[in-house]
Amino acid sequence: MKERWDRVLCYALLAIIAAPFLTMYVGFFLRAFGERMYLGILPKEFGFSNFRFLWEPIAWGLEQTTVWAALGNTLAFAITSGLVVTCICMLAGYALSRIEFRGKNFFLVLQLFLHAVPGQVLLIAVFFLLFYVKLLHKVPGVALARASLEIPLGIWMAKGFFDGIPWDVERSAMVDGCTRFQVWYRIFLPLVKPGIAAVFIWGFLFAWHDFIYAYTLLPGRVKLLSTLIQSLVATEVIDYGYLAALSLLYMLPPLLLFVFLQRALLRVPVFGGKGV
Amino acid sequence: MQVTLNQLSKHFGPVKAVDALSLEIAEGEFMALLGPSGCGKTTTLLTVAGFYKPTSGEVRFDGRVVNELPPRKRNIGMVFQSYALYPHMDAFANIEFPLKLQKVPKAQRVQRIRELAELLQISELLDRKPGQLSGGQQQRVALARALAKRPGLLLLDEPLSNLDAKLRISMRAELKSLQKELGITTVFVTHDQVEAMTMADRIAVLNQGKLQQVGGTNELYYSPQNLFVAGFIGTPPMNMFEALLEVREEGAWLKSEFLEVRLPGRISPPQAGPVVVGIRPEDLTVTQGEGVPAEVYVAEPMGRDTLLTLRVGKAVFKAFAPPDFLPEPGTEVNLGFRWEKLHLFDRETGRRLQYGN
Numbered sequence: 001m002k003e004r005w006d007r008v009l010c011y012a013l014l015a016i017i018a019a020p021f022l023t024m025y026v027g028f029f030l031r032a033f034g035e036r037m038y039l040g041i042l043p044k045e046f047g048f049s050n051f052r053f054l055w056e057p058i059a060w061g062l063e064q065t066t067v068w069a070a071l072g073n074t075l076a077f078a079i080t081s082g083l084v085v086t087c088i089c090m091l092a093g094y095a096l097s098r099i100e101f102r103g104k105n106f107f108l109v110l111q112l113f114l115h116a117v118p119g120q121v122l123l124i125a126v127f128f129l130l131f132y133v134k135l136l137h138k139v140p141g142v143a144l145a146r147a148s149l150e151i152p153l154g155i156w157m158a159k160g161f162f163d164g165i166p167w168d169v170e171r172s173a174m175v176d177g178c179t180r181f182q183v184w185y186r187i188f189l190p191l192v193k194p195g196i197a198a199v200f201i202w203g204f205l206f207a208w209h210d211f212i213y214a215y216t217l218l219p220g221r222v223k224l225l226s227t228l229i230q231s232l233v234a235t236e237v238i239d240y241g242y243l244a245a246l247s248l249l250y251m252l253p254p255l256l257l258f259v260f261l262q263r264a265l266l267r268v269p270v271f272g273g274k275g276v
Numbered sequence: 277m278q279v280t281l282n283q284l285s286k287h288f289g290p291v292k293a294v295d296a297l298s299l300e301i302a303e304g305e306f307m308a309l310l311g312p313s314g315c316g317k318t319t320t321l322l323t324v325a326g327f328y329k330p331t332s333g334e335v336r337f338d339g340r341v342v343n344e345l346p347p348r349k350r351n352i353g354m355v356f357q358s359y360a361l362y363p364h365m366d367a368f369a370n371i372e373f374p375l376k377l378q379k380v381p382k383a384q385r386v387q388r389i390r391e392l393a394e395l396l397q398i399s400e401l402l403d404r405k406p407g408q409l410s411g412g413q414q415q416r417v418a419l420a421r422a423l424a425k426r427p428g429l430l431l432l433d434e435p436l437s438n439l440d441a442k443l444r445i446s447m448r449a450e451l452k453s454l455q456k457e458l459g460i461t462t463v464f465v466t467h468d469q470v471e472a473m474t475m476a477d478r479i480a481v482l483n484q485g486k487l488q489q490v491g492g493t494n495e496l497y498y499s500p501q502n503l504f505v506a507g508f509i510g511t512p513p514m515n516m517f518e519a520l521l522e523v524r525e526e527g528a529w530l531k532s533e534f535l536e537v538r539l540p541g542r543i544s545p546p547q548a549g550p551v552v553v554g555i556r557p558e559d560l561t562v563t564q565g566e567g568v569p570a571e572v573y574v575a576e577p578m579g580r581d582t583l584l585t586l587r588v589g590k591a592v593f594k595a596f597a598p599p600d601f602l603p604e605p606g607t608e609v610n611l612g613f614r615w616e617k618l619h620l621f622d623r624e625t626g627r628r629l630q631y632g633n
Contacts, residue, residue: 168360171327174347175354175431176421177377190364 031244050245060231065223067249073139074224075253077214078207080143085154085203086196088147093158093195094184098170108159111152119149123216130217142217146207154199161195162188197261205254225250277337277351277428277461278303279324284333286319293319295485296333304459306452308476310466312508316485317465321431324463326350337429348377350429353422357434359414361406367417368402374425392420395454412443423458430455430462436471448474469509473497481505499619503626506554506619512583512594514554518623523548530618534589535568540615544630547622551629554619557583560595560611567610572603586611 027041032050034043057064095101096108126145127136135141165188173183189196211226218224223231229250232243279301286294294316301307309317322328324335326347334341342350353374361370371392375385393399396416406414415435422430435451436444452475455462466472472479473493481488481496481504488508489501500506506514519532523546528539530553561567562584570586570593582597586609593611603609620629 166358166360168356168358169362171322171325171347172354172356172360172418172421173362173373174327175325175350175352176374177348177425179346179348182377187362191362 028244028247031241032248033245034241037241050239050241051249053242053246058228058232060223060228065228067225067228067246070223070225070228071249073222074208074226077139077143077146077210077218077224078204080140081147081150081207082200082202082204084144084147085150086200088151089154089158089199089203090189090192090196091184092151092155093160093199094162094188096155097159097162099180108156111155115152119146120212122149123212126213127217137218137222139218139222142213143207145217146210146213147203150203150206154202157202158192158195158199161192161198165191194263201257201261204257208254278339279429279461279463280334280336280339281320281324282334282336284320284323284335285331286316286323286328287331292485294323297482297485297487299480299487299490301461301463304461306455306462306464306475306477308464308466308472308479309482310469310472310479310508311482311488313467314484315482317467317482318433319485320482321433321463321465324429325352325354325431351425351427352429352431353425353427354431355415355418355422355433355435357437359406359411359418359438361409361414361418361421363406366403366405367398367409367420370406370417371402371420371424374421378425388424389420392423396420411438411440412447415439415447419454423460428461430460432462432464434465434467436466436468444471451475469511473509481508483508499628500554501628503552503554503621506621506628510556512557514556514619515560515591515593515595516552516554517591519551519553521548521551521620521629534591537613537615539618539631541618541632543620547629550623552621552623552626554621555613555617557594557596559614559617560593561614562586562595562597562601563610563612565610565612567612570609570611572605572607572609574605575602577602584609 030041030043031037033046033048035047035049036044038044053067057066096104130136130141130145133141135144169187169191170183173187174180178186209226210224211230214224214227215230218227225246229243229246232238232246279299281297281299281301284294284297284299285292297316297320299307309320311317319328323330326342326345326349330343335343337350361367362373365373368389371389372385375388380388389402390399393402396419398413398416398420401409401413401417406417409417415438419435432451436447439447448471455475464472464476473496476493478490478492479496480490483504489496489505496505496509500509500514503516507516517532519530519535521543522529522531524538526538528541528543528546530537530539530551532553568588570588572584573587573592574585575597576583576585577599579599581599582601584595584597584603586593586595588611595611616632618631620631621627622629
């Protein structure tokens with residue numbers, strides 16, 4: 001009997017905590033699919049008119065754009081960032097997990113420190129950096145800058161996955177004739193597939209969600225979904241249904257990624273824990 | 277391949293894991309590195325394999341110094357305690373991997389894998405992943421992988437430790453006959469003296485990074501060169517007690533708190549002073565007649581015989597008695613020594629004193 005009450009209490013507490021979020025999500029869906037609103041929150045009928053941006057151009061200042069262009073830009077931006085983070089973190093994670101070198105611990109602590117630095121602090125420096133290397137206002141350049149913010153923690157994540165592979169496996173491979181690089185490429189990478197997925201999502205997601213870098217460093221013609229949504233908010237009359245529908249589209253890719261890769265993500269080692 | 281370790285040392289900071297180890301391993305020899313955990317045997321093996329660079333000294337393969345050679349260029353095969361199969365490849369791909377890296381053509385690879393699979397009786401398992409294999413099967417696959425590129429030297433790091441007791445005994449015989457059949461120089465690391473004694477041609481006993489003695493099983497057993505080897509080799513271990521050696525006109529006398537006896541054999545060179553006396557349990561007899569009075573502490577029937585733990589003064593002795601002799605604790609018995617089988621060690625240096633006729 002007591003156990004049952006414990007459980008009831010447990011769920012009650014969870015319900016209270018979840019309520020505000022659930023309310024927001026429900027409101028969000030109602031708005032996206034609601035046609036005419038009653039009292040501003042209750043839809044009178046449902047339909048897809050809020051999703052008209054899928055086939056109509058979107059007004060943007062005096063010009064027009066389409067959601068597909070923004071979606072394409074955002075995908076390019078996030079995938080580039082994800083790939084950069086994955087490549088660098090997988091190499092660095094292996095080195096930090098397996099190779100002894102001077103200053104290794106300092107480097108690891110430095111990564112944590114760097115992770116603690118907020119990206120906004122670096123905006124001005126990044127602006128000039130990109131300007132001098134002629135990558136400013138370009139998706140690859142800004143994606144590179146955005147990726148660099150997620151690399152520190154990504155390295156720790158990757159290292160955790162590599163740490164989980166026994167030394168004997170590495171030694172076996174080396175006796176069998178592998179160079180260090182071949183060990184990494186032929187034995188370790190296939191073994192840390194969940195790690196690769198996790199690190200890629202890490203880089204992808206933060207770029208996908210990014211606003212401040214895109215807003216500051218990608219003005220002008222290159223619109224991402226985040227900056228597009230912002231520009232709709234900044235107009236005089238806000239069509240909330242339209243905004244909700246667009247936001248739903250914005251939310252979809254990360255959601256799908258999570259659904260497909262949740263098993264990999266559940267194995268993300270948390271600092272020193274074991275993956276694989 | 278002939279392997280020479282010349283004054284090999286490997287230090288980790290202040291720790292001398294291997295300390296000035298010199299060892300010759302002949303072509304085709306089965307050499308065991310035996311010692312308690314932390315004695316440096318695995319470090320030695322990993323240095324021979326090329327994972328550790330020696331702090332000083334040399335590793336020579338067929339006379340050539342290989343200190344700087346990476347593992348992949350040493351032409352060695354290795355089996356690990358954990359087998360370390362690649363979990364994402366099936367058994368076939370595991371065995372094929374070293375051959376692929378050597379760019380052996382496909383047809384030859386398949387041919388070689390077939391041969392090995394037959395030799396190790398794993399033909400039916402080739403399409404399984406390591407996770408679907410039992411420990412014994414994994415070990416066979418690991419062995420096949422190690423042998424695939426016909427290495428000149430086979431290194432085995434505690435390969436039997438993860439097997440159950442029964443399988444271990446059968447694998448012992450199998451490994452030994454396989455090694456002889458292939459005639460491959462093999463270095464085998466183990467902490468299990470029975471494994472080393474039964475399988476190896478010679479055993480190198482290590483303790484605290486230092487080589488204690490190298491020799492065949494009987495050599496180590498019947499003439500251990502120092503106290504460590506004497507105490508380490510043999511189950512149950514050798515009985516030891518402290519005594520004083522005196523040289524009198526008529527010969528050498530041994531004096532301890534419970535005995536005073538003239539030794540039948542000679543000690544060369546003649547020597548007097550504090551010694552440690554060792555005698556193996558099987559060289560003691562439990563008699564009703566003459567001997568050193570002792571008290572039974574525990575009697576453990578073992579089927580073939582009874583293992584007695586006896587107290588003589590403060591000293592404890594292990595001795596064997598016939599299986600039907602099962603005395604109650606506290607029973608008074610007499611302990612007979614086979615004096616010619618004594619082992620004498622200098623108490624200070626721990627070295628063996630030559631003793632015999």
